[in-house]
Amino acid sequence: MTTADIQVDQVLDCTGLLCPIPVVKASQAIKTIDVGQVLQMIATDPGAPPDMEAWSRQTGHELLAQSAEDGKFVFWFKRTR
Amino acid sequence: MTAQTGDPTLKPVEDAAPADEAVPARKKMALVASKGGLDEVYPVLIMASTAGALGWDTQVFCTFYGLDIVNKKRRKNMKVSALGNAASPPPISGVEVRVPAIFGVLPGMNRVATWMMKKWMKDSNIPDVEDLFQICIESGVKFHACATTMGVMNVEQDDILDDVACLGATAFLDFAAGADLALFV
Numbered sequence: 001m002t003t004a005d006i007q008v009d010q011v012l013d014c015t016g017l018l019c020p021i022p023v024v025k026a027s028q029a030i031k032t033i034d035v036g037q038v039l040q041m042i043a044t045d046p047g048a049p050p051d052m053e054a055w056s057r058q059t060g061h062e063l064l065a066q067s068a069e070d071g072k073f074v075f076w077f078k079r080t081r
Numbered sequence: 082m083t084a085q086t087g088d089p090t091l092k093p094v095e096d097a098a099p100a101d102e103a104v105p106a107r108k109k110m111a112l113v114a115s116k117g118g119l120d121e122v123y124p125v126l127i128m129a130s131t132a133g134a135l136g137w138d139t140q141v142f143c144t145f146y147g148l149d150i151v152n153k154k155r156r157k158n159m160k161v162s163a164l165g166n167a168a169s170p171p172p173i174s175g176v177e178v179r180v181p182a183i184f185g186v187l188p189g190m191n192r193v194a195t196w197m198m199k200k201w202m203k204d205s206n207i208p209d210v211e212d213l214f215q216i217c218i219e220s221g222v223k224f225h226a227c228a229t230t231m232g233v234m235n236v237e238q239d240d241i242l243d244d245v246a247c248l249g250a251t252a253f254l255d256f257a258a259g260a261d262l263a264l265f266v
Contacts, residue, residue, distance in 0.1 A: 017206050020131040024216055027134040058108070058135045 003065045006076050009037035015072075018045050023055050030061055030079050038064065041075045048073045108137040111257035112264045117146030119159040119198055119210065120166075125150065125266045126213040133220025137261075141217075142253040143245075144227035147266075148236060150214070151224050151245045159210060161198045163190035218244070225253060 012029045014022040022043050030039055039061075041052070049068065052075050056063040064076040110132045114125040125141065132139040141150075149155040163169065164185035184190060202209065208216065217224075225248045226241045238247060257263045 020127050020134065020213075020216075021206070021208070023131055024134045024220070027136070027220070055135065058137075 003067060003076060006038060006064060008040040008076070009033050010039050012039060012041045014041060014043040014045070016044060019047055019051060022048060023051060026052070026055060026077070027059070030077060033079050035079050035081060037079055039077045039079065041077065043073045044071055109260040110137050110139045110262050110264070111253070111260040112139070112141045112266065114141055114143050114147035114150055114266050115145045116266060117149035117159065118162055119195060120161045121266065122150055122159055122210055126210060126217060128264060129222045130213055130216045130220060133217055133222040139222040140256055141222060141224045142227060142248070143224055144230050148226055148230045148234065151226050151242045152236060152240055153242060154240060160191050161194040163194040169194060
């Protein structure tokens with residue numbers, strides 16, 4: 001399965017935003033989708049990969065996949081609760 | 082949480098995530114904010130808003146100049162001091178500007194330093210202190226006012242934001258003792 005196969009239920013664009021705003025927005029956005037649905041998040045904060053992995057560990061929402069290209073990071077999270 | 086203070090603000094937020102196998106127990110963070118400069122309050126609010134976003138029970142004890150964070154009048158007027166910071170000014174746009182420390186005593190230099198930091202934050206899309214504080218409140222972060230500081234600095238309960246409880250160090254340490262991490266800024 002590639003990331004193109006992941007069905008995305010909502011997209012959150014955090015381009016140009018720095019910590020703590022991407023994490024704040026992700027926490028708000030994940031509450032607006034149903035359990036089992038997928039939030040795709042786009043970020044350019046260089047701290048985003050470790051931050052969003054930590055966010056996944058701390059909140060329990062599953063990080064299905066992530067990609068990094070030209071300073072643009074994309075994450076796919078499944079709401080778990 | 083075994084707070085015996087009778088203070089309802091020290092109890093965990095009601096909508097705490099229920100514990101189950103998939104979700105670790107809700108973490109707690111205790112943060113002491115002792116500084117009131119704009120550059121000193123930002124780290125407090127960034128840490129607190131992040132902890133709030135993670136769903137942690139986050140409580141901030143505002144003491145000494147940190148009391149300004151919850152002071153209705155003074156919170157609108159935070160400044161960066163041009164004096165006493167060897168790393169100031171920061172390299173804006175990668176350009177190293179070296180200003181001899183002695184210039185920090187000139188009239189208006191605090192205003193310049195404050196303006197620079199606000200511009201720096203705005204250009205980086207970081208919310209101002211007021212917006213960041215609101216983000217904290219919306220994510221359930223609780224702020225407490227240090228009772229001793231209020232007495233020492235003649236700050237009345239009316240000067241403090243309405244949702245903020247006045248506490249002593251004992252009540253806050255009671256919470257901090259059960260917290261997973263404690264920070265001092």
